[in-house]
Amino acid sequence: MNVNLKLMATKSVSFVFLAGVFLNVGAGNVFAQDAAASADFLTYEAQLHEQDTKYSKKVMKAVRESLGMAAKSVQLNSVIETMPKVQVMDHYLTSFGDKVKGNEVRRAVEDVFYIDLSYISKMDYGSKLAIYPNNVMESLRISFDEKATSTTKDADIMKLAKNEVMDRYIEVHDYSLTGAEARKLINQIFGVNLDGISTLEHSQLAINSKGQWILKSDTDLFILESSLDDIDVSVYATEYFEELTGSKQLPESLKSKLINMGFTYNESTELLYYKNPANESVPDAFKGQVLGTIVGTIITEYKN
Known part of the structure; x- marks a missing residue:
């Protein structure tokens, strides 16, 4: 909703109130209309703010209440919208x-990050691993009434849908995981690093992974795209980058750094490509290096 419409709404409410003052004889009627008009305006203003917020009404309501504010208060909207997504x-x-x-x-992940973990689980996208990390395996073994050190059920565990692995782990831990612990678990099971995604929100780097956009904006300069199982990774320029620079060719500094990390560059498609030789999902450490290199290039060469 633009400013002009808001001003029109304000004037409309003021006009209704003034008309009531002049047309109603009793002072009680005037004050009643004043209160009603003011209440209507405040409600309308709240609705305007809700429509313009970064997150849905239920997210904004929950965060406000968690911060000790009234559920419909709009005072902290700008603060909430600038919070890191992990904090929200x-x-x-x-x-x-x-x-x-x-x-x-x-x-919560879908409502805040707009990432559908259930879709990843259903399609069996995400991390392709021979085995989950120890803490996950031990908890899942316990969920099958096995000892934490037993490997009897490991093959069955690795066949489970990712959602079920997550649910069993959380149940074993008495549904008491903190947000940070839940995000760590999500990364271990789904290969979705929410902490990293949160820090990259305004980096001008788009990320497409597990069959969906993880990060995307109109002013992104580069796209990092991974295969459905995270084994392959590609890096290329956006249309916005081409509009900005007049070319879709990646900067030489970025090409050089990523080639040194094992990427190959295709001149015809102007795309950098990497495939994990182990035929498993690219490790977090390597992802971090790649992301750091791309964001570093954006900061040093394209940020004002």
């Missing part, structure tokens, strides 16, 4: 109570 997620999770189930964590 933590506040939002409090609305589910002391015990937070797996489906509620996944809902």
